Amino acid sequence: AQKITQTQPGMFVQEKEAVTLDCTYDTSDQSYGLFWYKQPSSGEMIFLIYQGSYDEQNATEGRYSLNFQKARKSANLVISASQLGDSAMYFCAMREVSGGSYIPTFGRGTSLIVHP
Amino acid sequence: GAGVSQTPSNKVTEKGKYVELRCDPISGHTALYWYRQSLGQGPEFLIYFQGTGAADDSGLPNDRFFAVRPEGSVSTLKIQRTERGDSAVYLCASSLSGVDGYTFGSGTRLTVV
Numbered sequence: 001a002q003k004i005t006q007t008q009p010g011m012f013v014q015e016k017e018a019v020t021l022d023c024t025y026d027t028s029d030q031s032y033g034l035f036w037y038k039q040p041s042s043g044e045m046i047f048l049i050y051q052g053s054y055d056e057q058n059a060t061e062g063r064y065s066l067n068f069q070k071a072r073k074s075a076n077l078v079i080s081a082s083q084l085g086d087s088a089m090y091f092c093a094m095r096e097v098s099g100g101s102y103i104p105t106f107g108r109g110t111s112l113i114v115h116p
Numbered sequence: 117g118a119g120v121s122q123t124p125s126n127k128v129t130e131k132g133k134y135v136e137l138r139c140d141p142i143s144g145h146t147a148l149y150w151y152r153q154s155l156g157q158g159p160e161f162l163i164y165f166q167g168t169g170a171a172d173d174s175g176l177p178n179d180r181f182f183a184v185r186p187e188g189s190v191s192t193l194k195i196q197r198t199e200r201g202d203s204a205v206y207l208c209a210s211s212l213s214g215v216d217g218y219t220f221g222s223g224t225r226l227t228v229v
Binding site for chain 1: 147149151156157158159160161164172205207209211214215217218219220221222223225
């Protein structure tokens, strides 16, 4: 079974609008971490935001926020006020801590295109 | 160094040849990860080092793939008898301990012709 599911292969948004990228996860661990990374066409993976499973508040980093719904096992990324430079692939990842093996598992990604 | 460095950035090799891909992590980072990313896919885990030892190599696809980290810093991913299906971007990431954030390198694009 997929541990991370990103159901949107591609998303389009108008510049300055907000956009939500979906991510659901599957784990039986109580302690885990959720990450979002951005991968522009240059290929480098850029860390955006982190949410711990015990964090009660949704994580925010500038224009990025993570809508964490633990009961639904979802960790959607919200980008406010989209910019042209936000056009990239976005990957959701989860790190479980069971067995002491801290290995992030990634989803298949969502391609975001921001239109002027 | 300031970031994770991967060399070479691009490698073209003939089917059947041996290749080595190098990763130089952030100084002091004990955890190091190798991932493989095929076109249109997310990064796929290969192997995880904690210090000098491979803590988890369950993602290595077969015995043609091997990785070392002899002094707990630089790591080398070695692929023997390369096949066209090995063509992908190989990403390396490091972390201070494995429980905090992960910093990725720019990757090595391997093309097997």
